[in-house]
Amino acid sequence: xxxxxxxxxxxxxxxxxxxxxxxxxxxxxxxxxxxxxxxxxxxxxxxxxxxxxxxxxxxxxxxxxxxxxxxxxxxxxxxxxxxxxxxxxxxxxxxxxxxxxxxxxxxxxxxxxxxxxxxxxxxxxxxxxxxxxxxxxxxxxxxxxxxxxxxxxxxxxxxxxxxxxxxxxxxxxxxxxxxxxxxxxxxxxxxxxxxxxxxxxxxxxxxxxxxxxxxxxxxxxxxxxxxxxxxxxxxxxxxxxxxxxxxxxxxxxxxxxxxxxxxxxxxxxxxxxxxxxxxxxxxxxxxxxxxxxxxxxxxxxxxxxxxxxxxxxxxxxxxxxxxxxxxxxxxxxxxxxxxxxxxxxxxxxxxxxxxxxxxxxxxxxxxxxxxxxxxxxxxxxxxxxxxxxxxxxxxxxxxxxxxxxxxxxxxxxxxxxxxxxxxxxxxxxx
Numbered sequence: 001x002x003x004x005x006x007x008x009x010x011x012x013x014x015x016x017x018x019x020x021x022x023x024x025x026x027x028x029x030x031x032x033x034x035x036x037x038x039x040x041x042x043x044x045x046x047x048x049x050x051x052x053x054x055x056x057x058x059x060x061x062x063x064x065x066x067x068x069x070x071x072x073x074x075x076x077x078x079x080x081x082x083x084x085x086x087x088x089x090x091x092x093x094x095x096x097x098x099x100x101x102x103x104x105x106x107x108x109x110x111x112x113x114x115x116x117x118x119x120x121x122x123x124x125x126x127x128x129x130x131x132x133x134x135x136x137x138x139x140x141x142x143x144x145x146x147x148x149x150x151x152x153x154x155x156x157x158x159x160x161x162x163x164x165x166x167x168x169x170x171x172x173x174x175x176x177x178x179x180x181x182x183x184x185x186x187x188x189x190x191x192x193x194x195x196x197x198x199x200x201x202x203x204x205x206x207x208x209x210x211x212x213x214x215x216x217x218x219x220x221x222x223x224x225x226x227x228x229x230x231x232x233x234x235x236x237x238x239x240x241x242x243x244x245x246x247x248x249x250x251x252x253x254x255x256x257x258x259x260x261x262x263x264x265x266x267x268x269x270x271x272x273x274x275x276x277x278x279x280x281x282x283x284x285x286x287x288x289x290x291x292x293x294x295x296x297x298x299x300x301x302x303x304x305x306x307x308x309x310x311x312x313x314x315x316x317x318x319x320x321x322x323x324x325x326x327x328x329x330x331x332x333x334x335x336x337x338x339x340x341x342x343x344x345x346x347x348x349x350x351x352x353x354x355x356x357x358x359x360x361x362x363x364x365x366x367x368x369x370x371x372x373x374x375x376x377x378x379x380x381x382x383x384x385x386x387x388x389x390x391x392x393x394x395x396x397x398x399x400x401x402x403x404x405x406x407x408x409x410x411x412x413x414x415x416x417x418x419x420x421x422x423x424x425x426x427x428x429x430x
Contacts, residue, residue, distance in 0.1 A: 041096035045079035063344040109146040118329040121148040136386035137362025140321045152362025154324035158281040165300040197275035199266040200259035200410030211393035212306035213241040219313035227396035233423040242419035249413025259410035321389040401429035
């Protein structure tokens with residue numbers, strides 16, 4: 001049973017130009033349209049090759065009975081067109097059974113409010129399979145999308161990868177607090193080892209450190225308070241976080257030329273042993289598990305959550321996390337046929353994706369997967385042990401504020417602008 005696929009091009013979407021946010025919110029769900037119960041229609045961004053591949057495997061194996069009754073039909077659209085396509089189909093009551101959540105989390109929240117998106121707390125609860133989703137993944141989805149209205153086909157945790165051999169050579173234990181990490185950086189630098197690697201060209205690698213400090217110091221709801229207008233980035237306690245990261249740069253601990261270092265170079269600095277610590281997500285596993293890329297060896301790679309801040313309201317058990325671009329479900333096409341497919345996916349996707357794609361998802365594993373790389377297994381265990389997650393610096397920002405933040409991250413750590421100036425620039429766009 002193979003999947004049927006077709007790609008929606010920009011030319012096929014011209015009609016979306018007339019779809020307004022008002023029309024989207026005003027339309028009521030009624031099912032029907034192009035999405036029918038005759039097939040499991042799925043719309044994903046064309047860049048996402050993993051979901052169709054895993055669904056293909058499920059259709060031929062664990063979910064063959066469901067696929068026989070309801071074949072899978074995949075439609076793809078460029079990610080840059082996804083939000084427009086979702087708005088168009090919602091306005092026509094033609095959303096497919098499953099579809100990628102919008103690039104902007106706010107769009108998914110709007111679709112849910114208009115009755116187009118399934119409430120998985122209820123749907124999975126009614127099916128008795130709500131426990132098949134990792135609590136950490138549910139926490140992340142609720143923070144991003146305003147409710148449990150997406151499924152974690154991909155799940156990434158973020159933190160600091162570190163070189164265990166360099167730590168051991170210099171008598172350093174895994175830092176538990178930010179002050180411990182500063183002390184470790186001082187020791188490494190004195191031994192001629194670059195403490196941190198970061199890409200100034202990709203500024204989010206630096207702003208992730210700022211938000212991590214904020215969450216540890218002010219608590220997991222600190223950035224939501226900024227989004228809600230209850231706090232501002234220019235408040236002293238928020239500026240202190242930017243200053244803490246700026247201080248790392250002032251010491252030269254990100255190495256020379258951090259402002260022009262690209263993503264690949266920063267990754268290689270860690271993989272070849274030039275830098276001891278590297279903030280990155282679990283999607284970095286592909287490089288860490290590749291013996292040709294990872295020159296320090298998997299046995300010398302450790303992972304730690306961002307350390308705690310003394311006296312802070314947050315703690316290091318609260319991992320930063322994201323769900324990539326998750327899929328959600330058309331609330332108007334929740335029925336006995338489609339929930340049969342949904343149940344099979346929820347129960348089998350996690351193990352299949354881990355075995356086939358070496359990809360950690362937010363689904364629990366229904367069976368043991370053989371030959372899982374050690375680091376991948378470590379991340380899987382970390383996810384299973386986590387209940388509360390936090391987002392990232394720009395997660396709740398507008399596009400303009402996100403650009404301003406990431407563009408000015410390198411100047412912050414190179415001393416071109418102050419912590420106060422950095423936060424003022426971003427707050428102005430918020």
